[in-house]
Structures are given as structure tokens and as C-alpha cells.
Amino acid sequence: MASSIQKNAPQRYVDSYYSRSISDNSSFPALEQDISASVCIIGGGMAGVATAHGLVDRGVRPVLLEANRIGFGASGRNGGFVSPGYSANINSIIAKVGKDCTRELLTLTRDAMDIIKRRIGNHKDRLCGGTEGLLNVSWFNQPGQVQRNLDLMNDLMGVEYEYWSREKIRNLYLTDRYYDGYMKPDGFQLHSLNYTRLSARQTEKGGAGIYESSAALKIQHSGNGWKVSSQNGSVTADNIVVCCSGYIGNLVPRLSRSTLSVATYILMTEPLGNRLQTAIRGPYGVSDNRFSSNYYRTLEDGRLFWGGRVSMFNPVGNRLKNIMMKDLLHVYPQLRGIKADVAWGGLMGYATHKMPQIGQLEPGFWYCQGFGGSGMTTTIAGGEVVSAAIANNEEQYQLFSPFGLNYAGKPFGPAIAQSAYWLFQLQDKLKAWRLNR
Numbered sequence: 001m002a003s004s005i006q007k008n009a010p011q012r013y014v015d016s017y018y019s020r021s022i023s024d025n026s027s028f029p030a031l032e033q034d035i036s037a038s039v040c041i042i043g044g045g046m047a048g049v050a051t052a053h054g055l056v057d058r059g060v061r062p063v064l065l066e067a068n069r070i071g072f073g074a075s076g077r078n079g080g081f082v083s084p085g086y087s088a089n090i091n092s093i094i095a096k097v098g099k100d101c102t103r104e105l106l107t108l109t110r111d112a113m114d115i116i117k118r119r120i121g122n123h124k125d126r127l128c129g130g131t132e133g134l135l136n137v138s139w140f141n142q143p144g145q146v147q148r149n150l151d152l153m154n155d156l157m158g159v160e161y162e163y164w165s166r167e168k169i170r171n172l173y174l175t176d177r178y179y180d181g182y183m184k185p186d187g188f189q190l191h192s193l194n195y196t197r198l199s200a201r202q203t204e205k206g207g208a209g210i211y212e213s214s215a216a217l218k219i220q221h222s223g224n225g226w227k228v229s230s231q232n233g234s235v236t237a238d239n240i241v242v243c244c245s246g247y248i249g250n251l252v253p254r255l256s257r258s259t260l261s262v263a264t265y266i267l268m269t270e271p272l273g274n275r276l277q278t279a280i281r282g283p284y285g286v287s288d289n290r291f292s293s294n295y296y297r298t299l300e301d302g303r304l305f306w307g308g309r310v311s312m313f314n315p316v317g318n319r320l321k322n323i324m325m326k327d328l329l330h331v332y333p334q335l336r337g338i339k340a341d342v343a344w345g346g347l348m349g350y351a352t353h354k355m356p357q358i359g360q361l362e363p364g365f366w367y368c369q370g371f372g373g374s375g376m377t378t379t380i381a382g383g384e385v386v387s388a389a390i391a392n393n394e395e396q397y398q399l400f401s402p403f404g405l406n407y408a409g410k411p412f413g414p415a416i417a418q419s420a421y422w423l424f425q426l427q428d429k430l431k432a433w434r435l436n437r
């Protein structure tokens with residue numbers, strides 16, 4: 001197998017809450033020599049860094065190549081909500097692999113929460129915001145439905161998530177849009193860019209070589225392993241792990257064809273002062289249960305951090321702020337007149353089955369990607385199973401094999417994602433019209 005891409009100039013972090021509050025912006029070096037290592041990881045988002053960290057924990061010293069900066073992609077721009085589980089609906093996972101494997105898959109993400117906490121260590125004040133607990137609210141008036149979902153989740157995940165009535169939610173979140181919901185007390189809010197960079201530094205201290213501004217441009221067979229070439233150097237390795245997700249471009253066509261790069265967005269308002277209390281009195285992160293859902297949290301200085309939407313049109317600047325503000329005011333019309341500060345987008349790598357894609361294309365050619373809406377805990381789970389497989393021949397990664405590398409509709413992927421989003425939005429509206437009258 002040989003594959004290559006065109007070189008683009010390395011990019012800086014986008015203007016966002018995260019880049020504005022980065023705690024250490026010092027660069028990692030660029031690769032400027034030919035080196036060898038037992039493992040070369042391509043992509044320095046949470047998945048790549050977690051794989052490197054997992055290898056170092058197991059006594060292996062990998063090399064990681066990042067095209068831009070560590071956490072440049074989705075990992076340094078996201079909503080910051082950390083909780084276990086996958087993007088795919090639990091019932092669809094059960095239908096595919098049965099209850100026992102579903103339980104094992106979910107356990108991996110619960111273990112990942114512990115690993116994140118362990119790596120945060122005594123940096124909690126700097127990395128975790130708000131109060132622990134993520135609230136999931138129902139947009140729909142469906143008596144009994146939330147409780148049924150909750151019972152299934154509590155059973156399969158071994159958690160004790162709490163049912164919240166409509167009244168309890170409305171005491172803290174002053175909107176007519178929500179019905180009942182549930183609280184995930186183990187969920188928390190993470191500064192994902194600072195976390196990813198911290199984990200990369202810890203990994204470097206453990207003996208890994210971490211390189212920024214070092215895009216992998218070409219991958220070739222070399223002896224029994226692989227040679228990964230960047231602009232000014234190369235890495236020869238027995239194993240490579242591709243973790244480029246939504247930013248993969250054409251580096252590995254087989255992976256690229258299986259990746260739907262979905263753009264999604266976040267708005268940060270200016271500090272809202274006393275006005276915040278007219279709408280939001282709870283300290284928790286909140287998300288709703290529409291397909292086209294919103295998620296939000298408040299920041300220490302009284303700003304609102306509001307996420308959602310999918311768009312192939314890549315809105316930026318004031319246009320993006322206006323789109324996001326419209327969604328915010330749809331939930332909290334009492335905040336009309338508040339000002340947006342900054343809005344940004346990022347690409348999530350999705351598989352059509354909404355589960356991570358983890359496995360080998362050939363012996364020693366690993367991929368660990370497609371974390372899309374499943375999110376941060378699943379990247380850590382992916383990093384763990386891949387590093388355990390490489391370092392110790394463990395086979396847990398095969399739990400993900402049934403999901404595979406489905407064709408994601410390239411080159412029409414973005415148009416497909418946009419159309420699906422519009423369809424889901426319409427379904428949400430029809431469902432609300434039917435149930436909430």
C-alpha cells in the first residue's frame with residue numbers, strides 16, 4: 001500500500017474559547033530528520049494522543065506526527081462534554097452485536113472516563129469547568145419514554161443516572177421548550193485543548209517523540225513495516241496508526257472513503273451579567289434529545305457557550321454568529337439583545353453506522369478514527385484498545401470489528417450530511433408538533 005497527499009502549510013489554532021484560554025502555547029518541534037520507531041501515529045487529536053499515551057503507559061515509545069498543532073482539529077474546538085457511551089443508539093448496537101458485547105463496548109467508555117480523570121491528575125482546576133453533571137432534556141412530550149431509556153442505560157452501563165421531572169428542570173432552566181430529562185452525575189466539562197496538550201506533554205515525558213507542523217504526506221511499505229514521509233523527514237516503523245478523522249483528506253483513500261467529515265459549530269456570547277439568571281440558573285452542561293440538538297454550558301465569567309448545527313456551507317464570522325444566536329433565542333427568547341463574542345466550527349469524522357472505526361487495513365497498518373458524535377471518551381477507549389493490541393497483542397479492539405469501514409458517500413459526503421441534517425430537523429419539528437400540542 002502506498003498513498004500520498006499534497007502538502008499544505010501548517011495552520012494555527014482557530015479563534016475560539018479554547019485558543020483564547022490555552023494555558024501553554026509552546027510548540028512541539030517539527031520533524032526534520034529520518035528516524036525509526038516501533039510505532040508511528042499520524043494525527044495529534046485526542047485519538048492520536050490517547051494512542052501514544054496508552055503505548056507509553058505500556059512501555060512503548062512511539063512517534064506522533066501532527067500536521068498542524070496538537071489538538072488543532074475537533075479535539076481542540078469541541079463542546080467539552082465528557083460522558084460515556086456512543087453516538088449510535090444503544091438499541092442499534094444491541095441489534096448488531098448483542099447485549100453482552102454492547103455491555104463490553106460501553107464499559108470501555110466508562111473506563112475511559114477514569115483514564116481521563118487520572119491523566120488530569122491535579123490539574124482539575126485548570127481543565128474542568130462548571131459543576132460535575134450533564135443534564136439531558138427531552139424536547140418532546142412523551143410520558144414514560146425518558147424513564148424507559150434511562151432504565152436501559154442504567155442496566156447496560158452499570159450507572160445510576162437520575163430521572164428529572166419537567167418542574168425540576170424548569171426551576172433551573174427557564175424555557176418552555178423542555179419536558180422531562182435525566183442527569184448524568186458522572187459527566188463533566190473539560191477544556192479539551194488544554195487536556196489534549198497536557199496528555200501530549202505527559203506522553204513526551206514518557207519517551208514519545210511528538211512533532212507538530214509535520215504532516216504525513218506519504219505512506220509506503222518499507223521492509224516488514226512502513227515509511228511515513230513528511231516535508232523534511234520520515235519515520236520508519238513496524239506499526240502505523242492513522243488517527244486523522246474528519247481532517248484525513250486523501251491520505252489513505254480507503255479510510256477517506258469511509259469518513260464523513262461533518263462540520264459543526266459553537267458560539268460563545270459576551271458575559272451576560274445578571275441577564276443570565278433570567279434564563280439559566282443551573283451549573284450543569286445541558287443537551288437536548290433532538291437529532292438536530294443543541295448543547296450548552298455557562299462559563300465562569302457568565303458567558304454562554306452554545307453548540308449545535310451541521311452545515312456544509314461553512315458559515316463563518318457574523319453569519320455563523322447569527323445562525324447560532326437564532327437557535328439560542330429559540331430556546332431562551334428572554335435573552336434577546338445579548339451579543340455574540342466569537343463562533344467557530346470543527347470537523348467531526350463520522351462513520352455511517354455512528355460507531356468508531358478501529359482495526360487494521362493490513363498487518364501493522366492500524367486506524368483509530370470516526371469518533372464523530374461519540375466523542376472524547378471514545379477516543380480514549382480507541383487509544384487504549386489499539387495500544388493494548390500493539391504492545392501486548394490484546395484483542396479487545398475486535399469488539400469494534402462488526403461495524404467496519406462502510407462507504408460514506410464520497411465525493412458527495414458533505415451534501416449527504418447536510419441533507420440528512422435537514423431531514424432530521426424536519427422530523428424533529430414534525431415530532432414536536434405531533435407530541436407537544
Ligand SMILES: Cc1cc2nc3c(=O)[nH]c(=O)nc-3n(C[C@H](O)[C@H](O)[C@H](O)COP(=O)(O)OP(=O)(O)OC[C@H]3O[C@@H](n4cnc5c(N)ncnc54)[C@H](O)[C@@H]3O)c2cc1C
Binds near residue numbers: 069070083214244346
Ligand atoms: C464543534 C464540535 C463540538 C463537539 N462537542 C463534543 C462534546 O461536547 N463532547 C464530546 O465528547 N465530543 C464532542 N465533539 C467530538 C469530539 O471532539 C471528537 O470526536 C474528537 O475530538 C475526535 O478526536 P480525533 O483525534 O479523532 O480527531 P481530531 O481532533 O479532529 O484530530 C485529527 C488530527 O489529525 C491531524 N491530521 C490530519 N491529517 C494529517 C496528516 N496527513 N498528518 C498529520 N496529522 C494529520 C489534524 O490536523 C487533526 O489535529 C465535538 C466536535 C466538534 C467539531
